Amino acid sequence: MRIAVLGGDGFIGWPATLHLSNLGFEVFIADNLSRRWIDTELGVQSLTPMDSIQERRRVWREVTGHDIGFERIDVASDYSGLKSWLDELRPDAVLHLAKQRAAPYSMKSDQHKNYTVSNNVNATHQVLNALVELSLDAHLVHIGTMGVYGYANVGATIPEGYLPVDIRLDDGSSSTLDILYPANPGSIYHMTKCLDQLMFQFYAKNDGLRVTDLHQGIVWGTHTDQTRRHVQLINRFDYDGDYGTVLNRFLIQAAIGHPLTVHGTGGQTRAFIHIQDCVRCIELALKNPPERGARTQIFNQMTETYRLRDLAHMICDLTGAEVAWLPNPRNEPEENELVVRNDQLLDLGLQPTTLKEGLLEELVDVAKKYAHRIDRSRILSTAAWSKERAERLAGSNGNAIG
């Protein structure tokens, strides 16, 4: 199988590329390397020392004998470049990761909001558009987010993408519709993923495109079996306030003996998945496309849920760290339940890696091993979700760090 990976130089794109290449797929990356530019913009770097895409590919070829194609294409702005590249490759599947993928970054300023909307919407639309224009019946696999489910606190388990609802008809009876789960995003980034869903729905219905949307939880972990094969194949690890996930920031704080900073009550429940499971899910999705003419296939790509305070306590237990409580910059409920169905990927064979099993290794092999590279000034999030919250937070000392 021949696979085009859009955004194959990124945090998920790189290990996914290696995983698929190792399985014998022919893999071709298109990437504008924007994530590297954003590191420069933010003045941060991956905790793990990360090589150029050219060097990474050279090492992979040396280690495995497999070639990985690469073309520098801006999927969101260079439609003709994208189209001719796809036309030349005629891939069986397109793995679409060409996004600005951090919620805090998307909320930093009006420029970052515009960039995130324009980049993410146009990237998705141009891929769909090109597939139709080229009459290319490639299966499109996209990484979405659990964040599209906005009504998680109503007491109903989150289904996989579609929600059966009863509506009242004019004749007094009622009818059940299976609708795309109502969108209620919490950031500009999450909003773009909701917009993606409507574009997938339209192109599946109007043009028969085959699309799988993986609604993913927070990805944790750095190594996969393939990135471990050579030190120069290592994946990136972000811990800054914009791109670092809450878990990565906890790990880094624990590694340097800083209190774990929990926003609000820590009662927010989040869904998690290990990077090794993530790339395995992508493999499972690629091997199980929907029928042509079917609606978008949606899998929830997560394996466990934790409240943030429980996660913090788990790390405290491993390391002896303490917790520091800070105000919450996000416009969201302080406490939420999150019960999520994920049967489809489990049925296809996913074997979850749990936080309980894997966290210690991540702490020792990554956070502590590279602790000398930690920039202690970049651990807290600085994006305020709205002007009102920005003013409220400015009055507190929430952003001070010891």
Next chain:
Amino acid sequence: MRIAVLGGDGFIGWPATLHLSNLGFEVFIADNLSRRWIDTELGVQSLTPMDSIQERRRVWREVTGHDIGFERIDVASDYSGLKSWLDELRPDAVLHLAKQRAAPYSMKSDQHKNYTVSNNVNATHQVLNALVELSLDAHLVHIGTMGVYGYANVGATIPEGYLPVDIRLDDGSSSTLDILYPANPGSIYHMTKCLDQLMFQFYAKNDGLRVTDLHQGIVWGTHTDQTRRHVQLINRFDYDGDYGTVLNRFLIQAAIGHPLTVHGTGGQTRAFIHIQDCVRCIELALKNPPERGARTQIFNQMTETYRLRDLAHMICDLTGAEVAWLPNPRNEPEENELVVRNDQLLDLGLQPTTLKEGLLEELVDVAKKYAHRIDRSRILSTAAWSKERAERLAGSNGNAIG
């Protein structure tokens, strides 16, 4: 009240501008004049002889003494221009019409799809973004479309934007959620209006923006009380296959003695509103903003529904024209019911102009009066909604015209 009209040179923008200016509002237009460029691209022109925006404003000032501001700004691509213009004006309301507004045009080619998505999504997002950034509590009034309601055939009256649905909870009980009506758009253009809705929802929730979205039916008619005040104030009238509405095409066909071309069975029901009612609805919306912190206020801006074949027959009765039946290029049911609530605008004082009263005048004062300017080769729609349909249609002689 000071009002910024984005897209004030267009088919709705111009008569809305005059209507509001006549009421004593201070009106300022931002427009990139793209609609005029598209005429040039398509090699078509308004049936009515339409003056430049500069000349239109000069005549209005002569006739009424009122000034209308104008700035050539591309709302979708010139964020800093938009922002400084809004900051200088500090309007009380923004009427947002800066869109590519034709479904057939949005489906013409991959380039037109990209343009429509990028232009329409970025235009809406940049306006919202600028309002937040400028801390400008202006009421945003946007023209949406009835086309966002995709499940019209299920036997339930279309509500005004929000649908009460019952969902099943984990404890066996059920709960009613009032959700944004599930999107199921029929073209790229309609899809962008569904994307708009999610952006409005996000900015209303996250930043407290006050937004009214007018879900409009097909607008018919050319003259309003204000455009009638001088021949050079006349509004545009489109009858080509891309921008001409089904009703305008019927009128033009009747005016030149051509059969009225009905696509499919003509059983498609559409919602209609006269341009005079449209600008009155905009006035009513501007005078009745939602509260800060409220969800998007949604009004259905339509006054009657007709099946297309019944509309054709009404015009045949007026003129003696005949009907020609053609294949339907749209991916939609051949027959649909459409029962729509529009209580809110009626309650605010809208007095509908009906097709039965107004069609003859439109036929005589516009279609027949300017019949010498009709380009007979441009009456049929040429955009196929998908590759599959394009092939099917190419096999028929549906696009031949006598």
